[in-house]
Amino acid sequence: AEQTANYVVTSITQGNHKYLAVIEFANDMYTFNNKAGAEIFVNAEPAEFGALLFNEIMYSPEHDEPEWIEVYNAGDEEINLNGWRITDKTSSMLIDTNFVIASNQYAVISDSETLSAFYTITSPLLVLNLPSLNNSGDNLKIYNQFDTVIDSINYLSAWGGKNGKSLEKTEVTASSNDSTKWGTSVSIDNATPGNINSLALGYVDL
Numbered sequence: 001a002e003q004t005a006n007y008v009v010t011s012i013t014q015g016n017h018k019y020l021a022v023i024e025f026a027n028d029m030y031t032f033n034n035k036a037g038a039e040i041f042v043n044a045e046p047a048e049f050g051a052l053l054f055n056e057i058m059y060s061p062e063h064d065e066p067e068w069i070e071v072y073n074a075g076d077e078e079i080n081l082n083g084w085r086i087t088d089k090t091s092s093m094l095i096d097t098n099f100v101i102a103s104n105q106y107a108v109i110s111d112s113e114t115l116s117a118f119y120t121i122t123s124p125l126l127v128l129n130l131p132s133l134n135n136s137g138d139n140l141k142i143y144n145q146f147d148t149v150i151d152s153i154n155y156l157s158a159w160g161g162k163n164g165k166s167l168e169k170t171e172v173t174a175s176s177n178d179s180t181k182w183g184t185s186v187s188i189d190n191a192t193p194g195n196i197n198s199l200a201l202g203y204v205d206l
Contacts, residue, residue, distance in 0.1 A: 016040075047144045051075035054140060054153045054176045055106065055169050058191055059133035062164035066112035067133045069140070070193055071151075072172050073101040081126070083145030088131040088138045099126045108193045115193070123194030135162070151176050160184035166191035170199045 007021075016039065023034045056070035069086075073079050081099040085092055086109070101107045106123040108115070111130040115121070131140075137156035144150050153176040160183045161167025167182055168191075174181040185191050187198035 047075065047079055047148075047150055050151065050173075052079055052101070052142060052150050053169075053172065054142070054151055055172050056185075056191065056193065056197060057133065057140075057153075057155065057161060057167045058193070059138065059155075059167065060135045060157075060162050060164065064114070065118050065164070066110050066115050067130060068108055068110035068115055068193060069130070069133075070106055070108050071101070071142070073103055073105050073107070074173050076103055078102045084150075085143040085147075086131060087141045087143070088133070091131040093129055093131055095126070095128065097126075099124065106194050119189060119191065119193050121194040125194070153177055155179075155182065164190055166193075168192065168197040168199045170197070172197070172200065 005021075009017075009019075018039045019037065021036045025034075028034065051074060053072050053074050054069060055072040058065070058068045061067055079101045081095045081101065082097060084095045086095070087093070099107070101124060107126065108121055108123060109126045109128065109130060111128065113125075113127045115127075116125065133140075135157060137154070139152070139154045141152040142150050155161075155167060156179070159167055159179050162184070166185045168185045169176070170181050170183060183199050185198050192198050
């Protein structure tokens, strides 16, 4: 008689998983069909709004410094930006490479690797064709791989960050669209890419 066996997999983690089922029956004359295999891939749980936050923006650099933005992973899990998008008012840029940001970690995104000549950046640095950042103000958004907005900022030059100094958040987990939580960097280096902001509590300028 035909029989069915069920097995429930619990607490499965992200990544590839292979399973093999084997039937052992002493009276079975045809053992060639006693095995069956399956392979499944588990995606990471989609990031929710606020999991990744804009934290610093260099929209008006000087002396050939490239434009850049800094983001912060405010979630409990690492985030891989592969398949994510960054947009401004007029353009959209797809991240088509693996770029992992750990929980509670900063990361810098720039349109040129020459940024490393201007700062000592100890956090992950992603170089790609970043949308051009308007000096008068711009609307930046970051989307996850499922095209869900994770964070947005509609900054204005009146918020700060002009003339070679970055625009910094005073509280990393504050709403990115709260203009009272942004200001001009007071760092001796004019910015703090990949590090705690000079306007944030606990900053020490060494």
